[in-house]
Amino acid sequence: MLLLVFFVGLFSSPTETVGDSYVAAVFEHRVILNPDPRVPVTRHEALQHMTKNLDVYEEQAARAAQQGMTLLVFPEDGIHGFNFTRSSISAYLETIPDPQRESWNPCMEPGRHNNTEVLQRLSCIARRNKLYVVANMPDLQPFSSVTQQ
Template sequence: MEPNVDSSYVAAVYEHAVIQTDDPRIPVSRSDALRNMQKNLDIYEVQAAKATKQGVQILVFPEDGIQGFNFSRLSIFNYLETIPDPQEESWNPCTEPGKYNNTEVLQRLSCMARHYNLYLVANMADLQPCPLKTDPSSSCPPDGHWQFNTNVVFSSDGLLVARYHKQNLYFEESFDKPPQPEIITFDTPFAGRFGLITCFDILFYKPTIELVEKGLLSFRVCIS
């Protein structure tokens, strides 16, 4: 059943000057990676507080705004978190922080959405296993896992409601192209259903035109 929608809603997009290490191609420890990302998340927190005071119902943060960009495949590794598929399970990282290890960024974003009572869209780096050993013919990378440029969406109570892997990469050696294009949507109580794309995706039929043909509003997350 479609949710009841208002005649109007308030959305905000934050343009962020990302804070990152001087040379992102040098690998760092998980603790150092978290310390770097928390600097950007601290700024996100301030902006979320401002947004909710202005009546914002959905807040969109930019591509690579949490960890930065220009990584190698190896150097981004400790910035990755394994993001569960919300189409397969229900998880609120803020209220269930112990369910998964190494999900500090997901927890921070979830609690941000919950505390400020708004839908929150952010971009981060996702680590997913792939069947290299069981299916050598698959598109699995030689190191045995996928690394995806990923949008996540949290509802106003902190529930993870959407996860989208960027399909059309733009000189992003740290990330993999998903094996199959994803058409990812999420519902809101104030504006109905939205679709997700990321930056360079906007130039391609999949997923952008498919979402338009479905009559969906789309949030485009891009570097700014």
């Protein structure tokens, strides 16, 4: 699992003064679970499931922004749920590019990477509501063999 943080340019300078502050909220919700998480599903079915939870995130982000929040933390496993097997989680995974290797805003460049619908949605939620969003989601990284020297 990877903890993702989507940042939206809220501050005018990279160095904050001592008096600057932020208002944070932690949102907890009853996750809409896959009724049988141990059975593999298609990517389309996984997206349909995750969209239900992302709809809740979208609504709560708008509420948080209206209340003056600048940082919103969502629950662990809140997008996809839990109790998956190694094979049944595969349709829920997205490859998350290394931010140290490339600069990419999923909301602004949705077609740049395949199978990043959840990243795009989270990024747009953050951007639209001018929030920093912290969300947990499963991550898939390509395998690379490492040679020992």
